[in-house]
Amino acid sequence: MSRRGRGKGRGEVFAGDAHAPSYGPLHSRARVGKRVRARSRGRGTASVLLCACSPLSLFQSFPGGLSHSGALASRAGACLLVWGATVLLHCGAANHSGKDTNCSEIILIQEIVKDGFHRDLLIRVKLGTNIENSRTCNVLIKYHLPTGLYVDPYELASLQEHNVTEAMIIQDTVDLEAPDYMSEESDIFVYAKSDSQCSECFRTILPIHCRYHQPEEKEERAFVVVKNPELFVNCYNDFPSLNCWKQSDMEAPCSVRNKHICQWSNVKYKAVNQNVILQVPVGLRVHHLFVCVITLLVTVLCSGLILRAVFRHGHFSL
Missing domain, CATH: 1.10.287 (Helix Hairpins)
Incomplete structure:
Protein backbone atom coordinates (compact mmCIF):
# COMPACT_ATOMS: atom_id res chain seq x y z
CA MET A 1 0.00 0.00 0.00
CA SER A 2 1.41 3.42 -0.92
CA ARG A 3 0.33 7.00 -0.28
CA ARG A 4 0.81 10.01 -2.47
CA GLY A 5 0.86 13.66 -1.54
CA ARG A 6 0.85 12.94 2.22
CA GLY A 7 -0.58 15.94 4.14
CA LYS A 8 1.91 17.98 6.18
CA GLY A 9 -0.40 20.01 8.41
CA ARG A 10 -2.94 19.23 11.05
CA GLY A 11 -6.43 18.51 9.75
CA GLU A 12 -5.24 18.09 6.12
CA VAL A 13 -6.79 15.59 3.73
CA PHE A 14 -4.73 12.59 2.50
CA ALA A 15 -4.03 12.72 -1.22
CA GLY A 16 -4.54 9.04 -2.13
CA ASP A 17 -4.86 5.38 -1.21
CA ALA A 18 -3.68 2.20 -2.99
CA HIS A 19 -7.15 0.64 -2.75
CA ALA A 20 -8.89 3.59 -4.33
CA PRO A 21 -10.42 2.85 -7.74
CA SER A 22 -9.26 6.11 -9.30
CA TYR A 23 -7.13 9.17 -8.42
CA CYS A 103 -17.46 55.00 26.63
CA SER A 104 -16.81 58.34 24.99
CA GLU A 105 -14.03 60.54 26.34
CA ILE A 106 -14.62 63.50 28.62
CA ILE A 107 -12.60 66.46 27.34
CA LEU A 108 -11.33 69.46 29.31
CA ILE A 109 -9.85 72.57 27.65
CA GLN A 110 -7.98 75.35 29.49
CA GLU A 111 -7.05 78.70 27.96
CA ILE A 112 -5.44 81.83 29.41
CA VAL A 113 -7.06 85.13 28.46
CA LYS A 114 -5.51 88.63 28.93
CA ASP A 115 -1.90 89.57 29.74
CA GLY A 116 0.04 90.96 32.67
CA PHE A 117 -0.53 90.20 36.34
CA HIS A 118 -4.30 89.87 35.99
CA ARG A 119 -5.49 86.98 33.86
CA ASP A 120 -8.66 85.02 33.15
CA LEU A 121 -8.63 81.22 32.99
CA LEU A 122 -11.25 79.99 30.52
CA ILE A 123 -12.35 76.40 31.19
CA ARG A 124 -14.52 74.26 28.92
CA VAL A 125 -15.71 70.70 29.57
CA LYS A 126 -17.35 68.30 27.13
CA LEU A 127 -18.98 65.33 28.84
CA GLY A 128 -19.30 63.10 25.75
CA THR A 129 -21.68 62.15 22.99
CA ASN A 130 -23.41 59.32 24.91
CA ILE A 131 -25.03 61.62 27.45
CA GLU A 132 -28.47 62.25 26.04
CA ASN A 133 -29.52 64.98 28.47
CA SER A 134 -26.50 66.73 29.95
CA ARG A 135 -28.72 69.44 31.43
CA THR A 136 -29.38 67.06 34.33
CA CYS A 137 -25.67 67.13 35.23
CA ASN A 138 -23.57 69.58 37.25
CA VAL A 139 -19.83 70.03 36.76
CA LEU A 140 -17.40 70.95 39.53
CA ILE A 141 -13.73 71.77 38.87
CA LYS A 142 -11.23 71.76 41.73
CA TYR A 143 -8.05 73.80 41.19
CA HIS A 144 -4.96 73.67 43.36
CA LEU A 145 -3.31 77.06 42.81
CA PRO A 146 0.43 77.45 43.52
CA THR A 147 1.89 80.19 45.70
CA GLY A 148 2.49 82.43 42.69
CA LEU A 149 -1.26 82.84 42.01
CA TYR A 150 -4.30 83.88 43.99
CA VAL A 151 -7.99 84.52 43.52
CA ASP A 152 -9.56 87.69 44.88
CA PRO A 153 -12.57 86.77 47.08
CA TYR A 154 -14.09 90.27 46.69
CA GLU A 155 -13.92 89.95 42.92
CA LEU A 156 -15.55 86.52 43.09
CA ALA A 157 -18.40 87.96 45.18
CA SER A 158 -18.98 90.67 42.56
CA LEU A 159 -18.92 88.17 39.68
CA GLN A 160 -21.33 85.88 41.51
CA GLU A 161 -23.69 88.79 42.09
CA HIS A 162 -23.75 89.44 38.33
CA ASN A 163 -24.12 85.70 37.60
CA VAL A 164 -20.82 85.52 35.72
CA THR A 165 -18.67 83.09 37.72
CA GLU A 166 -19.48 80.74 40.58
CA ALA A 167 -16.39 79.84 42.55
CA MET A 168 -15.58 79.14 46.18
CA ILE A 169 -12.23 79.54 47.96
CA ILE A 170 -11.73 76.72 50.46
CA GLN A 171 -9.30 78.68 52.66
CA ASP A 172 -10.77 81.06 55.22
CA THR A 173 -8.51 84.02 54.45
CA VAL A 174 -6.48 85.11 51.45
CA ASP A 175 -3.66 87.67 51.76
CA LEU A 176 -3.92 89.74 48.59
CA GLU A 177 -0.69 91.70 49.18
CA ALA A 178 1.66 88.86 50.13
CA PRO A 179 4.43 88.08 47.62
CA ASP A 180 5.07 84.65 46.21
CA TYR A 181 7.64 83.61 48.83
CA MET A 182 5.35 84.58 51.73
CA SER A 183 2.06 83.11 50.52
CA GLU A 184 0.48 79.67 50.67
CA GLU A 185 -1.13 77.39 48.13
CA SER A 186 -4.92 77.48 47.85
CA ASP A 187 -7.77 75.28 46.62
CA ILE A 188 -10.64 76.63 44.56
CA PHE A 189 -14.02 75.07 43.71
CA VAL A 190 -15.31 76.30 40.35
CA TYR A 191 -18.85 75.45 39.23
CA ALA A 192 -19.22 75.33 35.45
CA LYS A 193 -22.42 76.32 33.65
CA SER A 194 -24.09 74.80 30.60
CA ASP A 195 -22.88 76.15 27.29
CA SER A 196 -25.71 77.44 25.11
CA GLN A 197 -23.73 76.66 21.94
CA CYS A 198 -23.08 73.00 22.81
CA SER A 199 -25.65 70.63 24.32
CA GLU A 200 -23.12 68.46 26.22
CA CYS A 201 -20.62 71.25 27.04
CA PHE A 202 -19.97 73.35 30.15
CA ARG A 203 -17.85 76.47 30.52
CA THR A 204 -16.69 78.96 33.14
CA ILE A 205 -14.15 81.77 33.66
CA LEU A 206 -11.91 82.01 36.72
CA PRO A 207 -10.06 85.33 37.29
CA ILE A 208 -6.54 84.70 38.61
CA HIS A 209 -3.82 87.13 39.66
CA CYS A 210 -0.05 86.74 39.72
CA ARG A 211 1.98 87.55 42.84
CA TYR A 212 5.28 89.39 42.94
CA HIS A 213 8.41 87.25 43.02
CA GLN A 214 11.81 87.85 44.56
CA PRO A 215 14.39 89.54 42.32
CA GLU A 216 16.65 87.19 40.41
CA GLU A 217 20.28 87.40 39.36
CA LYS A 218 19.84 86.86 35.63
CA GLU A 219 16.32 85.71 34.80
CA GLU A 220 13.84 88.50 34.10
CA ARG A 221 10.79 86.24 34.29
CA ALA A 222 9.41 83.43 36.39
CA PHE A 223 7.16 80.57 35.34
CA VAL A 224 4.05 79.65 37.30
CA VAL A 225 2.51 76.28 36.47
CA VAL A 226 -1.21 75.66 36.90
CA LYS A 227 -1.61 71.88 37.07
CA ASN A 228 -4.57 70.11 35.54
CA PRO A 229 -7.55 70.29 37.88
CA GLU A 230 -9.73 67.54 39.28
CA LEU A 231 -13.06 67.11 37.53
CA PHE A 232 -16.24 66.12 39.37
CA VAL A 233 -19.68 65.40 37.92
CA ASN A 234 -23.03 65.09 39.64
CA CYS A 235 -25.92 63.78 37.49
CA TYR A 236 -29.49 62.85 38.29
CA ASN A 237 -29.31 59.98 35.78
CA ASP A 238 -26.74 57.23 35.34
CA PHE A 239 -24.77 57.61 32.10
CA PRO A 240 -22.28 55.20 30.46
CA SER A 241 -19.52 57.82 30.44
CA LEU A 242 -19.70 58.19 34.21
CA ASN A 243 -19.48 54.44 34.73
CA CYS A 244 -16.47 54.20 32.42
CA TRP A 245 -14.39 57.09 33.77
CA LYS A 246 -15.49 57.26 37.40
CA GLN A 247 -12.61 57.01 39.88
CA SER A 248 -13.94 57.94 43.33
CA ASP A 249 -16.60 59.95 45.15
CA MET A 250 -16.39 63.18 47.11
CA GLU A 251 -18.78 65.23 49.19
CA ALA A 252 -18.87 68.96 48.44
CA PRO A 253 -21.41 71.82 48.41
CA CYS A 254 -23.96 71.52 45.63
CA SER A 255 -23.27 75.12 44.51
CA VAL A 256 -22.10 78.46 45.82
CA ARG A 257 -25.65 79.48 46.70
CA ASN A 258 -26.78 76.03 47.81
CA LYS A 259 -24.68 74.98 50.80
CA HIS A 260 -26.22 71.50 50.97
CA ILE A 261 -23.77 68.63 50.51
CA CYS A 262 -23.93 66.66 47.26
CA GLN A 263 -22.20 63.47 46.17
CA TRP A 264 -19.74 64.22 43.36
CA SER A 265 -18.04 61.62 41.15
CA ASN A 266 -14.38 62.19 40.36
CA VAL A 267 -13.99 61.28 36.67
CA LYS A 268 -11.09 60.82 34.31
CA TYR A 269 -10.81 63.16 31.36
CA LYS A 270 -8.62 64.01 28.40
CA ALA A 271 -6.84 67.35 28.79
CA VAL A 272 -6.30 69.17 25.51
CA ASN A 273 -3.74 71.55 27.09
CA GLN A 274 -1.43 69.95 29.63
CA ASN A 275 -0.60 72.22 32.60
CA VAL A 276 -1.11 75.91 31.84
CA ILE A 277 2.13 77.92 32.27
CA LEU A 278 2.17 81.65 33.02
CA GLN A 279 5.15 83.97 32.66
CA VAL A 280 5.57 86.60 35.39
CA PRO A 281 8.06 89.47 35.05
CA VAL A 282 10.75 89.49 37.75
CA GLY A 283 13.19 92.25 38.72
CA LEU A 284 16.97 91.90 38.68
CA ARG A 285 19.10 92.27 41.79
CA VAL A 286 21.56 94.60 40.01
CA HIS A 287 18.75 97.18 39.74
CA HIS A 288 18.10 97.15 43.48
CA LEU A 289 19.92 100.42 44.35
CA PHE A 290 18.58 102.27 41.33
CA VAL A 291 14.97 101.26 42.05
CA CYS A 292 15.25 102.27 45.73
CA VAL A 293 16.68 105.73 44.94
CA ILE A 294 14.09 106.47 42.27
CA THR A 295 11.26 105.25 44.51
CA LEU A 296 12.45 107.47 47.38
CA LEU A 297 12.77 110.55 45.18
CA VAL A 298 9.33 110.06 43.64
CA THR A 299 7.78 109.55 47.09
CA VAL A 300 9.37 112.76 48.46
CA LEU A 301 8.36 114.77 45.40
CA CYS A 302 4.75 113.60 45.46
CA SER A 303 4.48 114.20 49.21
CA GLY A 304 5.78 117.78 48.76
CA LEU A 305 3.27 118.48 46.03
CA ILE A 306 0.42 117.19 48.19
CA LEU A 307 1.48 119.33 51.17
CA ARG A 308 1.78 122.39 48.97
CA ALA A 309 -1.75 121.91 47.64
CA VAL A 310 -3.11 121.39 51.13
CA PHE A 311 -1.56 124.58 52.53
CA ARG A 312 -2.55 126.65 49.48
CA HIS A 313 -6.13 125.58 49.05
CA GLY A 314 -6.96 124.23 52.48
CA HIS A 315 -9.09 126.06 55.06
CA PHE A 316 -7.79 125.79 58.63
CA SER A 317 -9.77 126.88 61.69
CA LEU A 318 -8.26 127.52 65.08
Missing part, protein backbone atom coordinates in the same frame (compact mmCIF):
# COMPACT_ATOMS: atom_id res chain seq x y z
CA GLY A 24 -9.48 11.93 -9.62
CA PRO A 25 -11.53 12.37 -6.44
CA LEU A 26 -8.43 12.02 -4.32
CA HIS A 27 -6.67 14.76 -6.26
CA SER A 28 -9.67 17.01 -5.73
CA ARG A 29 -9.48 16.29 -1.99
CA ALA A 30 -5.82 17.31 -2.00
CA ARG A 31 -6.76 20.61 -3.65
CA VAL A 32 -9.41 21.13 -0.99
CA GLY A 33 -6.79 20.48 1.67
CA LYS A 34 -4.47 23.08 0.12
CA ARG A 35 -7.27 25.65 0.11
CA VAL A 36 -8.00 24.96 3.76
CA ARG A 37 -4.32 25.45 4.64
CA ALA A 38 -4.10 28.68 2.62
CA ARG A 39 -7.17 30.17 4.29
CA SER A 40 -6.18 29.08 7.78
CA ARG A 41 -2.82 30.89 7.66
CA GLY A 42 -4.47 34.31 8.23
CA ARG A 43 -7.02 33.15 10.80
CA GLY A 44 -4.78 31.99 13.64
CA THR A 45 -4.64 28.77 15.61
CA ALA A 46 -8.34 28.74 16.48
CA SER A 47 -9.41 28.71 12.83
CA VAL A 48 -6.97 25.86 12.02
CA LEU A 49 -8.32 23.79 14.89
CA LEU A 50 -11.90 24.40 13.79
CA CYS A 51 -11.04 23.24 10.28
CA ALA A 52 -9.42 20.14 11.76
CA CYS A 53 -12.59 19.46 13.76
CA SER A 54 -14.88 19.40 10.73
CA PRO A 55 -16.90 16.17 10.23
CA LEU A 56 -15.14 15.39 6.93
CA SER A 57 -11.67 15.56 8.49
CA LEU A 58 -12.78 13.43 11.45
CA PHE A 59 -13.84 10.53 9.23
CA GLN A 60 -10.96 10.89 6.77
CA SER A 61 -8.36 10.85 9.54
CA PHE A 62 -9.41 7.30 10.51
CA PRO A 63 -9.48 4.80 7.63
CA GLY A 64 -11.78 2.55 9.60
CA GLY A 65 -14.51 5.17 9.81
CA LEU A 66 -16.82 4.57 12.76
CA SER A 67 -14.96 1.39 13.77
CA HIS A 68 -12.44 3.57 15.60
CA SER A 69 -15.12 4.95 17.86
CA GLY A 70 -12.83 5.51 20.86
CA ALA A 71 -10.34 7.66 19.00
CA LEU A 72 -13.17 9.47 17.22
CA ALA A 73 -14.90 10.21 20.54
CA SER A 74 -11.71 11.58 22.11
CA ARG A 75 -11.07 13.82 19.14
CA ALA A 76 -14.67 14.99 19.14
CA GLY A 77 -14.29 15.95 22.81
CA ALA A 78 -11.15 17.94 22.04
CA CYS A 79 -12.94 19.70 19.20
CA LEU A 80 -15.81 20.56 21.52
CA LEU A 81 -13.37 22.19 23.92
CA VAL A 82 -11.78 24.17 21.09
CA TRP A 83 -15.20 25.32 19.91
CA GLY A 84 -16.17 26.45 23.41
CA ALA A 85 -12.95 28.44 23.86
CA THR A 86 -13.48 30.13 20.48
CA VAL A 87 -17.02 31.13 21.41
CA LEU A 88 -15.81 32.61 24.70
CA LEU A 89 -13.10 34.59 22.92
CA HIS A 90 -15.60 36.01 20.43
CA CYS A 91 -18.01 36.95 23.23
CA GLY A 92 -15.25 38.71 25.16
CA ALA A 93 -14.17 40.63 22.07
CA ALA A 94 -17.76 41.69 21.42
CA ASN A 95 -18.21 42.90 25.00
CA HIS A 96 -14.92 44.81 24.87
CA SER A 97 -15.85 46.50 21.60
CA GLY A 98 -19.26 47.39 22.98
CA LYS A 99 -17.66 48.99 26.04
CA ASP A 100 -15.35 51.10 23.91
CA THR A 101 -18.33 52.18 21.82
CA ASN A 102 -20.37 53.30 24.84
Whole structure:
Protein backbone atom coordinates (compact mmCIF):
# COMPACT_ATOMS: atom_id res chain seq x y z
CA MET A 1 0.00 0.00 0.00
CA SER A 2 1.41 3.42 -0.92
CA ARG A 3 0.33 7.00 -0.28
CA ARG A 4 0.81 10.01 -2.47
CA GLY A 5 0.86 13.66 -1.54
CA ARG A 6 0.85 12.94 2.22
CA GLY A 7 -0.58 15.94 4.14
CA LYS A 8 1.91 17.98 6.18
CA GLY A 9 -0.40 20.01 8.41
CA ARG A 10 -2.94 19.23 11.05
CA GLY A 11 -6.43 18.51 9.75
CA GLU A 12 -5.24 18.09 6.12
CA VAL A 13 -6.79 15.59 3.73
CA PHE A 14 -4.73 12.59 2.50
CA ALA A 15 -4.03 12.72 -1.22
CA GLY A 16 -4.54 9.04 -2.13
CA ASP A 17 -4.86 5.38 -1.21
CA ALA A 18 -3.68 2.20 -2.99
CA HIS A 19 -7.15 0.64 -2.75
CA ALA A 20 -8.89 3.59 -4.33
CA PRO A 21 -10.42 2.85 -7.74
CA SER A 22 -9.26 6.11 -9.30
CA TYR A 23 -7.13 9.17 -8.42
CA GLY A 24 -9.48 11.93 -9.62
CA PRO A 25 -11.53 12.37 -6.44
CA LEU A 26 -8.43 12.02 -4.32
CA HIS A 27 -6.67 14.76 -6.26
CA SER A 28 -9.67 17.01 -5.73
CA ARG A 29 -9.48 16.29 -1.99
CA ALA A 30 -5.82 17.31 -2.00
CA ARG A 31 -6.76 20.61 -3.65
CA VAL A 32 -9.41 21.13 -0.99
CA GLY A 33 -6.79 20.48 1.67
CA LYS A 34 -4.47 23.08 0.12
CA ARG A 35 -7.27 25.65 0.11
CA VAL A 36 -8.00 24.96 3.76
CA ARG A 37 -4.32 25.45 4.64
CA ALA A 38 -4.10 28.68 2.62
CA ARG A 39 -7.17 30.17 4.29
CA SER A 40 -6.18 29.08 7.78
CA ARG A 41 -2.82 30.89 7.66
CA GLY A 42 -4.47 34.31 8.23
CA ARG A 43 -7.02 33.15 10.80
CA GLY A 44 -4.78 31.99 13.64
CA THR A 45 -4.64 28.77 15.61
CA ALA A 46 -8.34 28.74 16.48
CA SER A 47 -9.41 28.71 12.83
CA VAL A 48 -6.97 25.86 12.02
CA LEU A 49 -8.32 23.79 14.89
CA LEU A 50 -11.90 24.40 13.79
CA CYS A 51 -11.04 23.24 10.28
CA ALA A 52 -9.42 20.14 11.76
CA CYS A 53 -12.59 19.46 13.76
CA SER A 54 -14.88 19.40 10.73
CA PRO A 55 -16.90 16.17 10.23
CA LEU A 56 -15.14 15.39 6.93
CA SER A 57 -11.67 15.56 8.49
CA LEU A 58 -12.78 13.43 11.45
CA PHE A 59 -13.84 10.53 9.23
CA GLN A 60 -10.96 10.89 6.77
CA SER A 61 -8.36 10.85 9.54
CA PHE A 62 -9.41 7.30 10.51
CA PRO A 63 -9.48 4.80 7.63
CA GLY A 64 -11.78 2.55 9.60
CA GLY A 65 -14.51 5.17 9.81
CA LEU A 66 -16.82 4.57 12.76
CA SER A 67 -14.96 1.39 13.77
CA HIS A 68 -12.44 3.57 15.60
CA SER A 69 -15.12 4.95 17.86
CA GLY A 70 -12.83 5.51 20.86
CA ALA A 71 -10.34 7.66 19.00
CA LEU A 72 -13.17 9.47 17.22
CA ALA A 73 -14.90 10.21 20.54
CA SER A 74 -11.71 11.58 22.11
CA ARG A 75 -11.07 13.82 19.14
CA ALA A 76 -14.67 14.99 19.14
CA GLY A 77 -14.29 15.95 22.81
CA ALA A 78 -11.15 17.94 22.04
CA CYS A 79 -12.94 19.70 19.20
CA LEU A 80 -15.81 20.56 21.52
CA LEU A 81 -13.37 22.19 23.92
CA VAL A 82 -11.78 24.17 21.09
CA TRP A 83 -15.20 25.32 19.91
CA GLY A 84 -16.17 26.45 23.41
CA ALA A 85 -12.95 28.44 23.86
CA THR A 86 -13.48 30.13 20.48
CA VAL A 87 -17.02 31.13 21.41
CA LEU A 88 -15.81 32.61 24.70
CA LEU A 89 -13.10 34.59 22.92
CA HIS A 90 -15.60 36.01 20.43
CA CYS A 91 -18.01 36.95 23.23
CA GLY A 92 -15.25 38.71 25.16
CA ALA A 93 -14.17 40.63 22.07
CA ALA A 94 -17.76 41.69 21.42
CA ASN A 95 -18.21 42.90 25.00
CA HIS A 96 -14.92 44.81 24.87
CA SER A 97 -15.85 46.50 21.60
CA GLY A 98 -19.26 47.39 22.98
CA LYS A 99 -17.66 48.99 26.04
CA ASP A 100 -15.35 51.10 23.91
CA THR A 101 -18.33 52.18 21.82
CA ASN A 102 -20.37 53.30 24.84
CA CYS A 103 -17.46 55.00 26.63
CA SER A 104 -16.81 58.34 24.99
CA GLU A 105 -14.03 60.54 26.34
CA ILE A 106 -14.62 63.50 28.62
CA ILE A 107 -12.60 66.46 27.34
CA LEU A 108 -11.33 69.46 29.31
CA ILE A 109 -9.85 72.57 27.65
CA GLN A 110 -7.98 75.35 29.49
CA GLU A 111 -7.05 78.70 27.96
CA ILE A 112 -5.44 81.83 29.41
CA VAL A 113 -7.06 85.13 28.46
CA LYS A 114 -5.51 88.63 28.93
CA ASP A 115 -1.90 89.57 29.74
CA GLY A 116 0.04 90.96 32.67
CA PHE A 117 -0.53 90.20 36.34
CA HIS A 118 -4.30 89.87 35.99
CA ARG A 119 -5.49 86.98 33.86
CA ASP A 120 -8.66 85.02 33.15
CA LEU A 121 -8.63 81.22 32.99
CA LEU A 122 -11.25 79.99 30.52
CA ILE A 123 -12.35 76.40 31.19
CA ARG A 124 -14.52 74.26 28.92
CA VAL A 125 -15.71 70.70 29.57
CA LYS A 126 -17.35 68.30 27.13
CA LEU A 127 -18.98 65.33 28.84
CA GLY A 128 -19.30 63.10 25.75
CA THR A 129 -21.68 62.15 22.99
CA ASN A 130 -23.41 59.32 24.91
CA ILE A 131 -25.03 61.62 27.45
CA GLU A 132 -28.47 62.25 26.04
CA ASN A 133 -29.52 64.98 28.47
CA SER A 134 -26.50 66.73 29.95
CA ARG A 135 -28.72 69.44 31.43
CA THR A 136 -29.38 67.06 34.33
CA CYS A 137 -25.67 67.13 35.23
CA ASN A 138 -23.57 69.58 37.25
CA VAL A 139 -19.83 70.03 36.76
CA LEU A 140 -17.40 70.95 39.53
CA ILE A 141 -13.73 71.77 38.87
CA LYS A 142 -11.23 71.76 41.73
CA TYR A 143 -8.05 73.80 41.19
CA HIS A 144 -4.96 73.67 43.36
CA LEU A 145 -3.31 77.06 42.81
CA PRO A 146 0.43 77.45 43.52
CA THR A 147 1.89 80.19 45.70
CA GLY A 148 2.49 82.43 42.69
CA LEU A 149 -1.26 82.84 42.01
CA TYR A 150 -4.30 83.88 43.99
CA VAL A 151 -7.99 84.52 43.52
CA ASP A 152 -9.56 87.69 44.88
CA PRO A 153 -12.57 86.77 47.08
CA TYR A 154 -14.09 90.27 46.69
CA GLU A 155 -13.92 89.95 42.92
CA LEU A 156 -15.55 86.52 43.09
CA ALA A 157 -18.40 87.96 45.18
CA SER A 158 -18.98 90.67 42.56
CA LEU A 159 -18.92 88.17 39.68
CA GLN A 160 -21.33 85.88 41.51
CA GLU A 161 -23.69 88.79 42.09
CA HIS A 162 -23.75 89.44 38.33
CA ASN A 163 -24.12 85.70 37.60
CA VAL A 164 -20.82 85.52 35.72
CA THR A 165 -18.67 83.09 37.72
CA GLU A 166 -19.48 80.74 40.58
CA ALA A 167 -16.39 79.84 42.55
CA MET A 168 -15.58 79.14 46.18
CA ILE A 169 -12.23 79.54 47.96
CA ILE A 170 -11.73 76.72 50.46
CA GLN A 171 -9.30 78.68 52.66
CA ASP A 172 -10.77 81.06 55.22
CA THR A 173 -8.51 84.02 54.45
CA VAL A 174 -6.48 85.11 51.45
CA ASP A 175 -3.66 87.67 51.76
CA LEU A 176 -3.92 89.74 48.59
CA GLU A 177 -0.69 91.70 49.18
CA ALA A 178 1.66 88.86 50.13
CA PRO A 179 4.43 88.08 47.62
CA ASP A 180 5.07 84.65 46.21
CA TYR A 181 7.64 83.61 48.83
CA MET A 182 5.35 84.58 51.73
CA SER A 183 2.06 83.11 50.52
CA GLU A 184 0.48 79.67 50.67
CA GLU A 185 -1.13 77.39 48.13
CA SER A 186 -4.92 77.48 47.85
CA ASP A 187 -7.77 75.28 46.62
CA ILE A 188 -10.64 76.63 44.56
CA PHE A 189 -14.02 75.07 43.71
CA VAL A 190 -15.31 76.30 40.35
CA TYR A 191 -18.85 75.45 39.23
CA ALA A 192 -19.22 75.33 35.45
CA LYS A 193 -22.42 76.32 33.65
CA SER A 194 -24.09 74.80 30.60
CA ASP A 195 -22.88 76.15 27.29
CA SER A 196 -25.71 77.44 25.11
CA GLN A 197 -23.73 76.66 21.94
CA CYS A 198 -23.08 73.00 22.81
CA SER A 199 -25.65 70.63 24.32
CA GLU A 200 -23.12 68.46 26.22
CA CYS A 201 -20.62 71.25 27.04
CA PHE A 202 -19.97 73.35 30.15
CA ARG A 203 -17.85 76.47 30.52
CA THR A 204 -16.69 78.96 33.14
CA ILE A 205 -14.15 81.77 33.66
CA LEU A 206 -11.91 82.01 36.72
CA PRO A 207 -10.06 85.33 37.29
CA ILE A 208 -6.54 84.70 38.61
CA HIS A 209 -3.82 87.13 39.66
CA CYS A 210 -0.05 86.74 39.72
CA ARG A 211 1.98 87.55 42.84
CA TYR A 212 5.28 89.39 42.94
CA HIS A 213 8.41 87.25 43.02
CA GLN A 214 11.81 87.85 44.56
CA PRO A 215 14.39 89.54 42.32
CA GLU A 216 16.65 87.19 40.41
CA GLU A 217 20.28 87.40 39.36
CA LYS A 218 19.84 86.86 35.63
CA GLU A 219 16.32 85.71 34.80
CA GLU A 220 13.84 88.50 34.10
CA ARG A 221 10.79 86.24 34.29
CA ALA A 222 9.41 83.43 36.39
CA PHE A 223 7.16 80.57 35.34
CA VAL A 224 4.05 79.65 37.30
CA VAL A 225 2.51 76.28 36.47
CA VAL A 226 -1.21 75.66 36.90
CA LYS A 227 -1.61 71.88 37.07
CA ASN A 228 -4.57 70.11 35.54
CA PRO A 229 -7.55 70.29 37.88
CA GLU A 230 -9.73 67.54 39.28
CA LEU A 231 -13.06 67.11 37.53
CA PHE A 232 -16.24 66.12 39.37
CA VAL A 233 -19.68 65.40 37.92
CA ASN A 234 -23.03 65.09 39.64
CA CYS A 235 -25.92 63.78 37.49
CA TYR A 236 -29.49 62.85 38.29
CA ASN A 237 -29.31 59.98 35.78
CA ASP A 238 -26.74 57.23 35.34
CA PHE A 239 -24.77 57.61 32.10
CA PRO A 240 -22.28 55.20 30.46
CA SER A 241 -19.52 57.82 30.44
CA LEU A 242 -19.70 58.19 34.21
CA ASN A 243 -19.48 54.44 34.73
CA CYS A 244 -16.47 54.20 32.42
CA TRP A 245 -14.39 57.09 33.77
CA LYS A 246 -15.49 57.26 37.40
CA GLN A 247 -12.61 57.01 39.88
CA SER A 248 -13.94 57.94 43.33
CA ASP A 249 -16.60 59.95 45.15
CA MET A 250 -16.39 63.18 47.11
CA GLU A 251 -18.78 65.23 49.19
CA ALA A 252 -18.87 68.96 48.44
CA PRO A 253 -21.41 71.82 48.41
CA CYS A 254 -23.96 71.52 45.63
CA SER A 255 -23.27 75.12 44.51
CA VAL A 256 -22.10 78.46 45.82
CA ARG A 257 -25.65 79.48 46.70
CA ASN A 258 -26.78 76.03 47.81
CA LYS A 259 -24.68 74.98 50.80
CA HIS A 260 -26.22 71.50 50.97
CA ILE A 261 -23.77 68.63 50.51
CA CYS A 262 -23.93 66.66 47.26
CA GLN A 263 -22.20 63.47 46.17
CA TRP A 264 -19.74 64.22 43.36
CA SER A 265 -18.04 61.62 41.15
CA ASN A 266 -14.38 62.19 40.36
CA VAL A 267 -13.99 61.28 36.67
CA LYS A 268 -11.09 60.82 34.31
CA TYR A 269 -10.81 63.16 31.36
CA LYS A 270 -8.62 64.01 28.40
CA ALA A 271 -6.84 67.35 28.79
CA VAL A 272 -6.30 69.17 25.51
CA ASN A 273 -3.74 71.55 27.09
CA GLN A 274 -1.43 69.95 29.63
CA ASN A 275 -0.60 72.22 32.60
CA VAL A 276 -1.11 75.91 31.84
CA ILE A 277 2.13 77.92 32.27
CA LEU A 278 2.17 81.65 33.02
CA GLN A 279 5.15 83.97 32.66
CA VAL A 280 5.57 86.60 35.39
CA PRO A 281 8.06 89.47 35.05
CA VAL A 282 10.75 89.49 37.75
CA GLY A 283 13.19 92.25 38.72
CA LEU A 284 16.97 91.90 38.68
CA ARG A 285 19.10 92.27 41.79
CA VAL A 286 21.56 94.60 40.01
CA HIS A 287 18.75 97.18 39.74
CA HIS A 288 18.10 97.15 43.48
CA LEU A 289 19.92 100.42 44.35
CA PHE A 290 18.58 102.27 41.33
CA VAL A 291 14.97 101.26 42.05
CA CYS A 292 15.25 102.27 45.73
CA VAL A 293 16.68 105.73 44.94
CA ILE A 294 14.09 106.47 42.27
CA THR A 295 11.26 105.25 44.51
CA LEU A 296 12.45 107.47 47.38
CA LEU A 297 12.77 110.55 45.18
CA VAL A 298 9.33 110.06 43.64
CA THR A 299 7.78 109.55 47.09
CA VAL A 300 9.37 112.76 48.46
CA LEU A 301 8.36 114.77 45.40
CA CYS A 302 4.75 113.60 45.46
CA SER A 303 4.48 114.20 49.21
CA GLY A 304 5.78 117.78 48.76
CA LEU A 305 3.27 118.48 46.03
CA ILE A 306 0.42 117.19 48.19
CA LEU A 307 1.48 119.33 51.17
CA ARG A 308 1.78 122.39 48.97
CA ALA A 309 -1.75 121.91 47.64
CA VAL A 310 -3.11 121.39 51.13
CA PHE A 311 -1.56 124.58 52.53
CA ARG A 312 -2.55 126.65 49.48
CA HIS A 313 -6.13 125.58 49.05
CA GLY A 314 -6.96 124.23 52.48
CA HIS A 315 -9.09 126.06 55.06
CA PHE A 316 -7.79 125.79 58.63
CA SER A 317 -9.77 126.88 61.69
CA LEU A 318 -8.26 127.52 65.08
